[in-house]
Amino acid sequence: MTETQRELAALTRKIVESSDAPWADLVKTGVVPEDPDEFGVLEHCAVLVELGRAVAAVPYLPTTLARTALAMAGRHVEPGAVLSVALAEDSTGAKTTVPFAASAEAFLVADDDRVFLVRAADLDITPQVLVDGTDAGTFRFESGELLEGVTPDWLTTRYTLGLCAFQLGVTERALELTAAYARTRVQFGRPIGAFQAVAQRLADAYIDVAAIRLTLWQAAWRLSEGLPADAEVATAKFWAADAGHRVAHTAVHVHGGTGIDMSHDVHRYFTAAKRAEFELGGATAQLLKLSAAL
Template sequence: MDFTLTEAQQDLASLTRRILTDKVTPEVLGPHGSGGFDAPLWTALAQAGVVDAALPQRVGGGGFGLLEQCSVLAEIGRAVAPVPYLTSVVMAATAVAEFEARSPAENPSARSGDGRLAERWVVPVLRGEHVLAVALPDYGVPCGFTAEADGDGWRLRGAQTAVASGAFAHGFLVEAAIDGGRQVFLLDRDSVTVSPQRTVDHADAALVELSGARSSVSLGDIGEWLRLRGTIGVCAQQLGVVERALELTAAYAREREQFGHLIGSFQAVRQRLADAYVDVEAVRLTLWQAAWRLSEGLPAAEEVATAKFWAAEAGHRVAHTAVHVHGGVGIDVDHTLHRYFVAAKRLEFTLGGATAQARGLGDLLAADPA
């Protein structure tokens, strides 16, 4: 299997890195735990063509796909950039675009209220004007919302905490239990009760509550489709985070002296860095294997669980190695490294941590003993 990046992936990654290197500064990021969304940066990425490049041409995109989206996410992770590319583009906008492309025979449970979902929801995202959030339970966690038919629409009730990008989202995709199954519904912010929350690294999440909120749009039973894509996106972003954290730590070990010697010359430090390198490469390999299978329409549930297991485990180990090697400055919340530590910890548990992924992988393997 050839994991060489395509020309489109390389070009998008290079463009994204140039923009983020220029615009993601300590002043933009603000103090620890604040912010979480840089609107001017989001608009700049859109104007440069980064946001729309990986979406279908029929909605004004560049016609690429998941592999290109992962390349962008890895760069966002490297910069720890406060932009909602994962939720808005990889998950929500792509789901809406895919829904409108399907015929009723392919997706009989889906109904559109106005028949122009892309114009209303996707195009503003492509322009960098709107943000979409996805309220999706973690792997193996019961659904927090229920829905019932109401004329030509649905009424939704329930709540979910820590919805990524929810604090500033203009619209929400919500998975809800209905008639013994699950469907994903599209809701405007005006019909949702949003209570901003601060997570370990940013003030960008939200408690989303629905009390009879009405939706006229169901995207059908696509919760698992969203979860697989979202999980791969988390892995891609985690790859960028741990890769850059290791680079910063290795550079520090080459210049920091203790007892008259560079700490990088100490055997224990070198072993920790070597283990971290193996972890980063494990994330890279499992990510691209799973992303390729998904992009080709092949069964990929086992590969996605494997990739997320490594993203969680490696994220934990590399983040702690970076802090330990840096010593006292590693626990300074104002130090650059701290942004990578908290980003790695947040991504470790997003959509299910290592234990949840290992259990899920075990269930998948047990269901197919061959």
Template sequence: MDFTPTEAQLDLARLTGEICAKLVTADRLRELDTAGRFDEQLWKALAETGVLAAALPEELGGSAFGALEQTAILRELGRCVAAVPYLWSVVLGAGALAKFGDQAQQALAGRAGTGAVVLTAALAEPLRDTTGAPGIIAQGPAWTLTGVATTVPYADRAERILVPATISGRTAVFLVDPAHSSVTRTAQQVVDLSPEFLVEFTDTPAELVGTVESGADILTWLREQAWLGLSAMQLGTLERAVELTAEHTRTREQFGKPLGAFQAVAQRLADAYIDIGGLRLTVTQAAWRVSEDLPTAEAVHTAKFWAAEAGHKVAHTAVHIHGGLGIDRDHTLHNYFTAAKHHEFALGGTTAHLLALGTELAS
């Protein structure tokens, strides 16, 4: 593969980075450090500059860029721990509807690309309902859903939720209006205070995406895109966390020397540098395989494993080297630590993806 970034990657990364640098200051991060964090100003700016619509097809008002460009944007959003639903609304929601949806659903994807509406997806492993049946059950032919989905991001703001459900042992993907009276949304507290909800469906009207026969493929696409997106955001988050830590070791002194002059500190930063290099490589490889329409399961599981493994080690290294400042909720590093822990465990940590990778290799 060619590791040279495309011109579009560089341009989109530069534009996204400039917007984030202008709007997401340390003071703004502290202001947003509350439950249900959402940065309305940043979301509008990304929409107005065309960043949100960049990956949508041209007929939907986009520029038809692919996975490499999307990961470049997500990496920059991770660097500023942006409180916006780009991954869930644009990459997953709009991306799935543009690729698999009918004409009306594609029009909804176009609106998501302008920032006019927010979409999201319920991709965490579903809880069991009171009957003991697994997951969310769909019934037709006038489709309705019954069941529970957990940790659904931005369900409080979403116009529609993409919900995988079971039909007689088969998987299909549906669109659901979360404002319907049969839907109950309960806020959950997650480590980085991002807005995630437990969503309960009781005979909730639903709209099929694609066909029942294509449901498993749509769900696979959604999950792989989500794993890759989380890995790309984790890459940006860890890169910036190490930059903050390196700056701290240059300016903070102990026993008359900068912290970076001590061998133990330098070794931990060197290990963090290597871990981030591994994550960067695997994210780039996975994004390239997606963009080339090659088999992606192994590459995506590998990237998410590195996101979880490196996320744990690098985040803790940054906190430890910062000492007492590392556990101060008012210090900027706090936001990077909590974001890294969120990306580490979201949609599966190290064990889950090692098991999945082993299954792929064995088959």
């Protein structure tokens, strides 16, 4: 990462670790830039990794993605406005599990090969709660304002990459917490991390996190350079899903009974990892995308 990207990541970490109003402070400090063109793919990924490390329930990914798309269509939105994107649907046109639907002022809605801008006031939104406790919603899309120059594939590719960045942060921190627990939890007169079975699980998790990191930044770099990146994004999402699954379960298993305590931090990381694993397609879906491209 560049020095600017490292500073941006450090600022994000400081805010999410100490702020009582992280979204407002992210906007105030410029982590959510006033000009959507100020940050590129790499900068956004640097922020999302830190948000994942804190499992921060802030609408950074859908909002910044929507603002960038609106700027491409010649629209300007204030940086403090919460926006969302609606990608998932069934055959009836219903949009489901739309992130941050309760607080969003407007939505970018994908429909076939077009993207529409829809105001929240024009929708009948039914609240939902995702597996990690994040608010979401469902609504039926009927009409909206067509956005020229923005496609569903453009939105989906970048949203998928953002999920991979968030998952990297989740798994990095989950592994750190689990390794620290294994060093201090004593059983049979020794720290449990000294037992080969536990040490091997942690070593495998280390390799998995490294694979998520490598494939994420490879895909992000290609997108930032304007290079074809569909295969790289699918590869990154495969590792975010497949390896993310293993790291999340390792964190729970090594923590033992503590790992299934819903009030413990490790549970937050487990549910966040499971959401990132399946949102916009799990490991099998990504392999199918890759096989179709061969």
